[in-house]
Amino acid sequence: MTIATDDAPSTTSKLNEERASGIAAVSQSRGDDLIGRSVTINRPRDELFAYWRDFSNLPSFMDNVEQVDILSNTTSHWVVKAPAGRTVEWDAIITEEKAGELIAWTSAENADVPNSGRIEFRDAGARGTIVTATIAYDPPAGVVGKVIAKLFQREPAIQARRDLRRFKQLMETGEIATAAWTQKQRDEEKA
Amino acid sequence: MRALTWHDKHDVRVDTVDDPEILNPRDAIIKITSTAICGSDLHLYDGYIPTMQAGDILGHEFMGEVVETGPKSTLQKGQRVVVPFTIACGSCYHCGKHQYSACDNGNPADNQDIGQEMYGQPMSGLFGYSHLTGGYAGGQAEYVRVPFSDVGPIVVPDGLEDDEVLFLSDILPTGWQAAENADIEPGDTVAVWGCGPVGLFAVQSAFLMGAHRVIAIDHFPHRLELAKKFGAETINFEQSKTYEALMEMTGGIGPDAVIDAVGLEAHGFFVDNVIDQIKASLFLGTDRTHSIRQAIHACRKGGRVSMPAVYGGFVDKFPLGAFMEKGLTLKTGQTSVQHYMPALLHAIVEGKIDTTFLISHRMSLEDAPKGYKMFHDNQNEVTKIVLKPGFAVAAQ
Ligand SMILES: NC(=O)c1ccc[n+]([C@@H]2O[C@H](COP(=O)([O-])OP(=O)(O)OC[C@H]3O[C@@H](n4cnc5c(N)ncnc54)[C@H](O)[C@@H]3O)[C@@H](O)[C@H]2O)c1
Ligand SMILES: [Zn+2]
Ligand SMILES: [Zn+2]
Numbered sequence: 001m002t003i004a005t006d007d008a009p010s011t012t013s014k015l016n017e018e019r020a021s022g023i024a025a026v027s028q029s030r031g032d033d034l035i036g037r038s039v040t041i042n043r044p045r046d047e048l049f050a051y052w053r054d055f056s057n058l059p060s061f062m063d064n065v066e067q068v069d070i071l072s073n074t075t076s077h078w079v080v081k082a083p084a085g086r087t088v089e090w091d092a093i094i095t096e097e098k099a100g101e102l103i104a105w106t107s108a109e110n111a112d113v114p115n116s117g118r119i120e121f122r123d124a125g126a127r128g129t130i131v132t133a134t135i136a137y138d139p140p141a142g143v144v145g146k147v148i149a150k151l152f153q154r155e156p157a158i159q160a161r162r163d164l165r166r167f168k169q170l171m172e173t174g175e176i177a178t179a180a181w182t183q184k185q186r187d188e189e190k191a
Numbered sequence: 192m193r194a195l196t197w198h199d200k201h202d203v204r205v206d207t208v209d210d211p212e213i214l215n216p217r218d219a220i221i222k223i224t225s226t227a228i229c230g231s232d233l234h235l236y237d238g239y240i241p242t243m244q245a246g247d248i249l250g251h252e253f254m255g256e257v258v259e260t261g262p263k264s265t266l267q268k269g270q271r272v273v274v275p276f277t278i279a280c281g282s283c284y285h286c287g288k289h290q291y292s293a294c295d296n297g298n299p300a301d302n303q304d305i306g307q308e309m310y311g312q313p314m315s316g317l318f319g320y321s322h323l324t325g326g327y328a329g330g331q332a333e334y335v336r337v338p339f340s341d342v343g344p345i346v347v348p349d350g351l352e353d354d355e356v357l358f359l360s361d362i363l364p365t366g367w368q369a370a371e372n373a374d375i376e377p378g379d380t381v382a383v384w385g386c387g388p389v390g391l392f393a394v395q396s397a398f399l400m401g402a403h404r405v406i407a408i409d410h411f412p413h414r415l416e417l418a419k420k421f422g423a424e425t426i427n428f429e430q431s432k433t434y435e436a437l438m439e440m441t442g443g444i445g446p447d448a449v450i451d452a453v454g455l456e457a458h459g460f461f462v463d464n465v466i467d468q469i470k471a472s473l474f475l476g477t478d479r480t481h482s483i484r485q486a487i488h489a490c491r492k493g494g495r496v497s498m499p500a501v502y503g504g505f506v507d508k509f510p511l512g513a514f515m516e517k518g519l520t521l522k523t524g525q526t527s528v529q530h531y532m533p534a535l536l537h538a539i540v541e542g543k544i545d546t547t548f549l550i551s552h553r554m555s556l557e558d559a560p561k562g563y564k565m566f567h568d569n570q571n572e573v574t575k576i577v578l579k580p581g582f583a584v585a586a587q
Binding site: 040042127128158161162163165166168169172173174175176177178179180181182183184185186 | 209210211212214215216263278280281282283284295296297299300302303304325326327328335336338339
């Protein structure tokens with residue numbers, strides 16, 4: 001087995017074994033593909049954690065997420081956009097939580113798209129907070145699955161990066177940047 | 192509203208499009224009173240900048256009257272403002288360092304992917320300047336939506352004409368930043384390639400920063416004449432050999448600082464320039480970089496290179512050896528306009544900087560396509576065109 005000897009995160013590794021160990025490290029991992037993204041946000045760690053921890057806030061900056069319903073302190077129900085006007089759904093369970101630092105989740109059995117991940121918040125001194133999302137996910141099988149897989153595989157890493165950028169915009173500026181100049185154009189962009 | 196839209200290379204039109212609306216809390220809507228065509232717009236006109244889409248509204252040098260404000264805007268209806276061409280949030284790390292053109296948040300999240308792939312990190316949004324920099328509608332229009340209106344636009348004091356302050360939006364701060372990036376020391380000789388608006392403001396700024404001599408280089412007699420008016424010595428590269436002339440004029444030393452205010456469409460029948468043009472036409476390279484090569488070649492040992500000129504892609508034959516061996520320093524970048532606006536407004540009020548000398552033509556917004564063609568075809572006489580939506584259309 002080849003394990004990298006450098007300090008780079010496993011999400012950026014060229015070595016399959018190293019990536020596999022990264023997937024295993026995601027709490028109760030479900031999924032066989034791994035993406036990781038970090039963004040630095042010029043706001044205090046606790047403020048960012050608190051906004052994220054209220055999952056009903058997430059659709060405000062995650063473009064693919066239509067709705068998140070809070071079921072209990074550790075469970076929530078997710079409705080996520082899929083191609084051709086369809087949606088996919090799952091329940092998510094929080095598997096680990098450290099106030100101000102970390103939230104890890106995994107999808108419950110029978111999720112349309114099994115997934116798990118962690119979101120971490122680290123102090124970055126005068127630059128604010130480094131927020132890192134690590135997500136393992138498993139595109140579903142079958143015909144419908146293929147379509148959904150296409151959506152999720154299209155560029156899940158790019159999607160994650162965009163979501164984190166929008167989170168940063170919202171936290172730093174109080175709004176999400178748009179180049180639209182009419183409400184109609186903006187609605188079309190979101191659809 | 193009416194707006195100047197890009198359709199293809201050398202095809203711009205005035206179309207009727209939807210009026211802009213307030214979309215975010217910090218937005219304002221500005222009714223345009225004056226808007227200029229920039230040398231940078233010619234790069235779009237000539238099809239050099241990727242990611243343009245048919246129907247994009249151009250224009251990044253504009254000012255006007257506030258007609259609508261979002262709940263978090265600090266502007267008031269009726270105020271006259273000049274708007275910086277860089278769209279910056281004022282609250283990210285880079286804005287905190289006044290590196291406004293590197294703002295993390297001015298560019299919409301989806302559009303940042305292009306800059307991330309091309310340049311490694313996405314830059315701020317710009318008005319009317321392709322989807323690489325946000326895809327924002329520009330100000331060559333009757334109205335424009337201005338994001339982050341609480342940090343960008345500067346309110347114009349009563350008693351100043353549009354024409355006196357309009358260039359605070361881009362080219363005056365750009366010429367100033369170009370001179371600042373040249374780290375001028377008293378007694379220095381500064382050479383400026385290009386006597387367009389940016390070069391001419393760099394000439395004025397270099398003198399204000401203590402340059403002893405400024406040598407301006409171009410091939411348009413009228414533009415060189417303007418540089419002379421501000422005290423520069425001139426080299427017409429069609430009549431004289433630029434490098435040889437610079438060496439002789441500086442006693443064999445070379446200029447202490449060099450400023451490239453030409454950009455990716457350098458003119459002239461020089462071997463490297465012709466090769467660049469052939470490569471561009473074959474899509475083997477993107478930028479024509481004769482002026483920056485020559486500037487690096489002429490610069491004195493240990494000197495400074497300032498590059499306000501815009502480049503977009505890759506270049507060949509960059510004189511990296513000369514750059515390294517001579518120990519040069521290069522500073523460049525889109526201008527952090529917001530950083531310079533207040534002090535430069537003050538300099539205009541005090542009469543330290545002349546701005547209106549530059550304007551050669553004023554015309555109606557409806558005549559904008561004609562203006563683009565004139566500016567493109569006759570750079571000698573056409574130094575700057577200001578479009579006024581309120582103006583009568585010229586008789587044909
Ligand atoms: N950094 C920024 O934020 C910023 C802002 C505005 C403009 N710009 C860029 O600055 C550059 C100049 O802008 P402008 O509005 O003055 O443009 P312009 O086209 O009006 O002027 C360019 C001048 O360079 C001259 N020139 C061409 N080839 C030359 C050569 N080989 N040697 C010497 N001179 C030569 C031309 O004759 C012309 O007078 C452009 O690249 C523009 O995109 C940058
Ligand atoms: Zn400009
Ligand atoms: Zn910013």
